[in-house]
Amino acid sequence: MNWSIAIALSATLAGSSAPLSTPLNSELNPNSSASASSLTSFGNVKPFDPLTFLPYNQRIAQLELKAKASEASLERSRSRLALANIYLDNKNPRAALAALEGLETEYPLLAEYVLLKRAQAFTQANNGNAARAVWNQILTNYANSPVAAEAMFMTGQTQQLLQKLPSHPRALGAALMGLSQNPQRADLLAHIAVYFNEYKAIVPLLDRLVNSGAKLTPDQWWAVADAYYDNFEFNKSANAYLRATPNAFTAYRLGRSFHRGKQIDAALGAYNRVAQQYAQSPEAPRALIRIMQIADPSQAVAVADRIVANYPDTAAEALLKKADLLQDKLGSPQAASAARNLLLSRFANSNEAGEIYWRIAKGHANAGDLKQAIASVQILTNNAPDSAIAAEASFWGGKWATRIGDRTTSRQLFEFAIRKHPESYFAWRSASYLGWPVGDLGTARNVNLPFTLPSIRTGLPAGSPQFQELYILGMNQDASDRWQYETRGKRSLTPREIFTDGVIRVGVNDNLLGIRKLESLDTIDVNATERADIKMLQQQPIYWQSLYPFPYWNSVANWSRERQISPLLVLGLMRQESRFEAQILSRSGAVGLMQIMPDTGQWIASKKGVSSYSLSNPEDNINFGTWYLDYTHRSNNNNSMLAVASYNAGPGAIGRWVESRGLGDPDDFVNNIPYDETRGYVERVFSNYWNYLRLYAPQVQQQITQLQSSSGNISGKRN
Structure with a gap:
């Protein structure tokens, strides 16, 4: 098998009508955006291709070509500044200074950033006097620009930085420096709480601030509360939200803090206040739904009626919860049926209606009546095609139709899942059954489709x-x-x-x-x-x-090729394990990108004959993680579904499950994995893998586009 994946680049980069190909281990940018033809540009920003996925030499050559254009243009100015930035990233300050010469006049929109890069270049070149002169020029001409924050920080004006530009990231460093000298400064603690409440070590700082007795404003208490809440300190966040600026959001968050902190009576009171005081807010119906989750069942049923009467956008959710309470908790099947019928008659296209249709379909399937099960799925896909359960239902409907030999209906249902819910795990399963070259639960390891990385950037919907x-x-x-x-x-x-x-x-x-x-x-x-x-x-x-980005692509590509595993499967697993965070630690002690336990790392090192390694080093971690994924494949006859499940639950558990009931139908096997975590893990990893394919593999994109351009639903009727 050829394990070199072709990366098709824009032909315009080469000035040729033929696409370029780049080997698997090329440096690709994990942050490149979509082509201008496929992405809406917000505002009046002209697109630009920063070539960030190209290897360094090719990127430099392409930008230099644009930067040397004889006539001034936005393209030339952009290329010069981008080029200077690349040179600085690669410690070449002399080349950066040449690219920046006179650019502030040519490029007024980013003139202060031209000066910033010039000062950084002089600093890299150890020319302190020249750097200081440029920093002073920034402070004189752009005193209110965020670039001035860099100048203030570099020239030691930390107090001015905190006062004039308090939200700039450099202000966090200035505040921490001040706290290192005086840990009890409440003004600096409050500054970090208001502007930098995502700081990783913020909880001890918040505790120090709250215990200092400082008189905080309601908005400062709001910031403190949000930071506590985001760090799962719910009792502390409740105390802060009680003092925060009163509005629907803080009132609802007070209820959630009590709720998640297991103070149920307090939560009920807070949720009720949201519904009473902020009845027109989006938080009001959500607060009532929360009451239904924790109140006495009879009280919850009354709350459901209140939601149905006042909040039509949330009524379907309330009706389904009401029906379940009547059926399961209050022993009133007739009333439950009435609630479900009301839901289906008034909110037939809702998520909750889809859930009811799906329950009916599964009931027929469990009873062995596949024709009625398929008919219920067809009702679902026609009435509630956008519901969250529709993809799963249509996939299983397709499988049931295959079992009874109805190939036409099976194809229609599989195609529905892909057309209406292309991002879903069940779209991938449907594509597999339709024979698309996307692998299946057993063979995903071996999928080797070419894929493209779009490069041209356009604007974002907010920002200056x-x-x-x-x-x-x-x-x-x-x-x-x-x-x-x-x-x-x-x-x-x-x-x-x-x-x-x-x-x-x-x-x-x-x-x-x-x-x-x-x-x-x-x-x-x-x-x-x-x-x-x-x-x-x-x-x-x-x-x-x-x-679905491409962080650490070089390492992923190289080690995937070494192990002969699809790199998109590796990315899919890595995304689920760590969200691509190299230093993240799980509660159980798993380390880094592919979440390797230290004991497992030692065992892998012994098998590889490695004595020196660090799981917090991305290269070592990806090396070990791909080795282990290859090991779980080899231990399970290269079955990718069993390999991924083993990565999560351990080879011993998977071996016991297979031994106790056999493999059988792989979808049934996944559905019946006894560990909820592992069952969800398998679906999410393969969903990630599928999304990388559908977003970046032209062959898959083309097949999805063809399906979505066709009209009609699964009954052959026009939508």
């Missing part, structure tokens, strides 16, 4: 023109610093700001928080207009490409 320009140039760290300056200290962000925040975090390898921010768009409480905006944002390729 300077931030947008820095992002488009691929100057991710400078863009991140600018974004933090513009948004830190804001107690709430709009969906567009959350989207932008997630994308730029992934751009600087803050993948854990970046991915979490983007995923939060599915769960935040917003009004109908904002929900529609979120749906539009989630259609942008950069949303999905940020959810």
Whole structure:
């Protein structure tokens, strides 16, 4: 098998109509964005190709060519600044200074950043006097720019930095320096709480601030509460939210803090206050749903009726919970049936209606009546095609149709899963059954499709023109610093700001928080207009490409080739294990990107004959992790599903499961894995693997596009 994966690059980069091919171990950028043709540009920002995925020499050559254009243009200015930034990253200050010469006049939008790079270049070149002169020039001409924060920090003006530019990342360093000299300074503790509440060691600082007796403002208490809450200190966050600025969000978070801190009576009271005082807010119906989760069943049923009467967007969820309570807790099957019928009649296209149809379908299947089960799935896919359960239901409907020999219906149901829910695990399973070259539960290891990495960047939906320009140039760290300056200290962000925040975090390898921010768009409480905006944002390729990036690509590619494992399967597993965080530690002590336990690391080292290694080093960790994934494959006859399950639960557990009931149908095997964690883990790893294929493999993209361009539903009717 040829383990070299072709990476097709834009033909325009080479000035040729033929695509380029790059070997598997080429340096690819994990942060490259979509092509201009496929990504909406927010605002009036012209696209640019920063070539960030190319090897260093090729990237330099391409940008130098653009930078040497005879006539001034935005393309030339952008190329010169991008080029200087690359030179600085590679410790070549002399070349950077040459690229920057006179650029501030040619490129006024980022003139202060030209000066910033010049000062950094002089610093790298050990020319302190020249660097100091440029820092002073920045302080004179751009005193209110975030670039001035760098100048203040470098020239020791930390107090001025804290006062004038308190939200700039450099201010965190200044505050910590001040605390090292006087640990009890409440003003510095409050500064960090307000502007840097994601600081990893913030909880002891918050404790010190709260115990200092300092008189905090309600907004400062809000910041303290958010930081405690995000660090799972729920009793402490409740105490802070009681003192925070009163609004629907802080009132709801007070209830959640009590709830998650297991103070149920206090939680009920707080949730009720949200519903009473902020009845028109998005948090009000969510608070009532929370009451249903923890109240006495009869009280919960009354709350459901209140939701149905006042909050139509949440009514279906309340009705299903009501029906389940009546059925399971209150022994009222007729009333439960009435609630379900009301749900199906008034909210037939909801997630909850889909859940009811799916329960009916599974009931028929368990009784052996596959025709009725398939008919129930068809009702689901026609009435609630966008429901969360529709992909799973249509896949299983396709399998049932295959079992009874109805190939037409099976194909229609499989295609539905791919067309309507292309990101789902069940879309991948459906594609496997349709014969697409995407592997299956047994063979994913061996999939070797060419894939492409888009490169052209366009604007993001929030942020200043300077931030947008820095992002488009691929100057991710400078863009991140600018974004933090513009948004830190804001107690709430709009969906567009959350989207932008997630994308730029992934751009600087803050993948854990970046991915979490983007995923939060599915769960935040917003009004109908904002929900529609979120749906539009989630259609942008950069949303999905940020959810599925390519960190540490060289190491992944090299070790995947060495082990003869699909690198996309490795990325899928790594994403699930660590969200690509090299230093992350699990509660059980697993280390790094592919979450290797120290004892397992020692065992792998003994098998490899290695005496010196560090699991916190990404190269060593990926080396050991891919070795172990290869080992779990070899231990299970190269069955990828068993190998992935073994990676999570251990080879012994998987061996016992197979021995006790056999392998049989692989989908049934996954469904019946006795460990909930491992069952979910297997689906998520393969879902990740599939999303890398669908986002970056042209052959898969083309097949999905063809399906989505066709009209009609599974009954042959036009939508």
